[in-house]
Amino acid sequence: MKKHILLSFLATALAASAVPFTNITGAVVDTRDYNLTVTADNGATDPAAGIHTYSWRSSVPCAAAAETNGWLFTGWSGDASSDHTQTDVLVLMDALSKAVLANYSDDPDGDGLHNTNEWAVGANPWISDTDGDGFDDLLEFDHNWNPTVSDLWAVDYIAANGGAFGLYPSNAVLDIAVGQMLIETSGGTATLSLQLEESGDLVTWSNAGPPEVWSRPVDGEKQFFRVRSSK
Ligand SMILES: [Ca+2]
Ligand SMILES: [Ca+2]
Ligand SMILES: [Ca+2]
Incomplete structure (x- = not known):
């Protein structure tokens, strides 16, 4: 137990607080822990x-x-x-x-990869995606990729060869919709054909005149069309 000597001008105020102080010839000794x-x-x-004991107002x-x-x-x-x-x-x-x-x-970056494994592959335990390629360190570790070398080249390759991976550009999706939307793309032209039908019983339908047909050129690799009612 250490003791601390207070300035004498504090003696009066501290003595009034009824705590175990000892008065020694004009100075006050604080005996508390x-x-x-x-x-x-x-x-x-x-x-x-653990618990450690220090003197009053000491800086530990x-x-x-x-x-x-x-x-x-x-x-x-x-x-x-x-x-x-x-x-x-x-x-x-x-x-x-x-x-x-x-x-x-043991995982300060919260990426699920513990520090020892981060260090084992040279990844940064404070950064969830060390190489900044969008694949976090845990995913790269689990697949034996290198989390310190960007794999964005793979993303670029898939984007450029989408058909090989079952992916289709938007103009291809437009073709898929031909059967339902009556939109055709051919020779750089998108053609929309709308047929107004009429029915007296909501069961049997017949054409109410000829179809309305619009054609627009398709420019570039990606172009979007939509149809909305004008009223
Ligand atoms: Ca981590
Ligand atoms: Ca990391
Ligand atoms: Ca990464």
Whole structure:
């Protein structure tokens, strides 16, 4: 138990608070315990996890190891705070009881790939998609890809060869709709044919005059048409 000497001008006020102070020839000694509880479930700290006693208003330096057995320090919480870039903090013992928690994570980027596996393949444990190609590190790891080298070339290849992968450009989709929409694309021209029908019983239908036909040129690889009622 450490003791702290207060300035004599505080003696009157502190004596009135009925706490265990001892008056020694004009000075006041604070005999209380000021406990700091340190918690660190997955990493090393100094002072170590546990309860430690300090003197009144002392500043206690707390240090956390940046990495312990695959767990990365992500920051302090409780009566101290910091992010993972700062591993040391000072805790001012101005209350009888204080508590600090050193937080660690085995997957700080939340991509599902634990730090040890991130390091094993050279990925960044703080970034979910190390090479920025849109495939996160876990997916690349699970498929034995390299999470540090972009695979965007594969995306570009599939986009350029969609037919080989069962994908179709929008003009091909337009062709598929011919049977239902009466839209044809041929020789760079899209033709829409609308037939007005009439019925007296909603069962039997017959043509109400000739169809209306519109034709428009199709420019480029991608072009969209739609039909809406004018009233
Ligand atoms: Ca991770
Ligand atoms: Ca990562
Ligand atoms: Ca990636």
